[in-house]
Amino acid sequence: MNRKRLTIARQRAGKRGFRCRRPRLLKAVDFFCGAGGMSYGLAKAGIKVLAGIDCDGSCRETYERNNKPAKFIQKDVGKLSPQWLGKELNISKHDDRLIFVACSPCQFWSKINTDKKKNRESAFLLPEFERFVDWFRPAFVIIENVPGMSKKRASLLPQFRRFLRERKYSFKQDIINSNFHGVPQNRLRYLLIATRLADSIHLPAPTAKRFVVRDFLGERNGFPSIPAGHQDSTQFLHTAASLSAANLKRVRRTRVDGGTRQSWKDDPQLQIPAYKQKDEIFRDVYARMFWDRAAPTITTRFNSFSNGRFGHPEENRAISLREGATLQTFPKRYIFVGTNQGTIARQIGNAVPPALAKCIGRHLLRVKKMSKSQSCRSKKPRHN
Numbered sequence: 001m002n003r004k005r006l007t008i009a010r011q012r013a014g015k016r017g018f019r020c021r022r023p024r025l026l027k028a029v030d031f032f033c034g035a036g037g038m039s040y041g042l043a044k045a046g047i048k049v050l051a052g053i054d055c056d057g058s059c060r061e062t063y064e065r066n067n068k069p070a071k072f073i074q075k076d077v078g079k080l081s082p083q084w085l086g087k088e089l090n091i092s093k094h095d096d097r098l099i100f101v102a103c104s105p106c107q108f109w110s111k112i113n114t115d116k117k118k119n120r121e122s123a124f125l126l127p128e129f130e131r132f133v134d135w136f137r138p139a140f141v142i143i144e145n146v147p148g149m150s151k152k153r154a155s156l157l158p159q160f161r162r163f164l165r166e167r168k169y170s171f172k173q174d175i176i177n178s179n180f181h182g183v184p185q186n187r188l189r190y191l192l193i194a195t196r197l198a199d200s201i202h203l204p205a206p207t208a209k210r211f212v213v214r215d216f217l218g219e220r221n222g223f224p225s226i227p228a229g230h231q232d233s234t235q236f237l238h239t240a241a242s243l244s245a246a247n248l249k250r251v252r253r254t255r256v257d258g259g260t261r262q263s264w265k266d267d268p269q270l271q272i273p274a275y276k277q278k279d280e281i282f283r284d285v286y287a288r289m290f291w292d293r294a295a296p297t298i299t300t301r302f303n304s305f306s307n308g309r310f311g312h313p314e315e316n317r318a319i320s321l322r323e324g325a326t327l328q329t330f331p332k333r334y335i336f337v338g339t340n341q342g343t344i345a346r347q348i349g350n351a352v353p354p355a356l357a358k359c360i361g362r363h364l365l366r367v368k369k370m371s372k373s374q375s376c377r378s379k380k381p382r383h384n
Helices: 003-016 037-045 057-066 082-089 116-123 126-136 157-166 245-253 321-327 341-350 354-379
Strands: 027-031 048-053 071-073 098-102 140-145 170-177 188-195
Touching: 027 037, 037 048, 037 098, 037 354, 048 082, 057 071, 057 341, 071 082, 082 126, 098 126, 126 157, 140 157, 140 354, 157 170, 157 188, 188 354, 321 341
Parallel strands: 027 048, 027 098, 048 071, 098 140
Antiparallel strands: 140 188, 170 188
């Protein structure tokens, strides 16, 4: 462009006043990333994920194979310094594009009967995450966990919320059902979103569609019928756990499409002594999913028929590894790497559903765009 044209262009721009540039991409660091469900969903929303951090090396290959170019940092957050992280990821303090996410291990806070002593060490990681928020003061902070984290007396959330207020963050929190955000599960989660870019913030609005099992599983969705014990050696991992002879009889006797152990409670050879005359307790154990309802929460034991309502709606087996991943909204091309079925099931069950993460990411992009627009309007020159 010659000098005369450049001068005319500048004059026209001046007449139009101050013009906002397109909002730049947000970027995120995913603390306690696991297999990468949150990272994957944020990336699909259009957010640049810089890294996932987790001390569990068994997640590394799964994370790296599906979330490039994000780094996998295998370190204990409690032993990690903000200064080191800043240099490693080239991030700085008070960056208005930066998101910090914490989806720390949830077994200690869960209602599910797990070894609380074993999980206690990972239950109180929030103060460690707080150190990084305090040092960098990112634009956004996300906390996602089981509802128990917000309800139990030992929770450190009240302290963390006080910290956010003292650092001038506004935040919104609630117990949400992931089924309202593109996930075919009744998966209740505690969600907190905080920002220092606005005086108030809200959580993502529910989507219009409520997905059910039929929308994701079955032959029409790419899942051929298989028996219990089927081993899929491909990366698709349509692998189903084996069943004992007794459990195979039980699942065959269980009514299709939502049946429970009530189908065989009066058979002395099949009834389980612990549940005899106790029909009202643990009613989902040894039960099938319903085709036209949302699935139950996919846990780390979802591939076990005896650990919840994880029976296939009509086939005589528990759902496969890939079916569980699909109900978690991982795409079928997502590659899971582990030493055995249990390791992979834990990766899948512990993950944040990517569809939920994508909803959160899109919501943050809208909030960022609004804050940018308000900033632009405040900077617009006044003509006397």
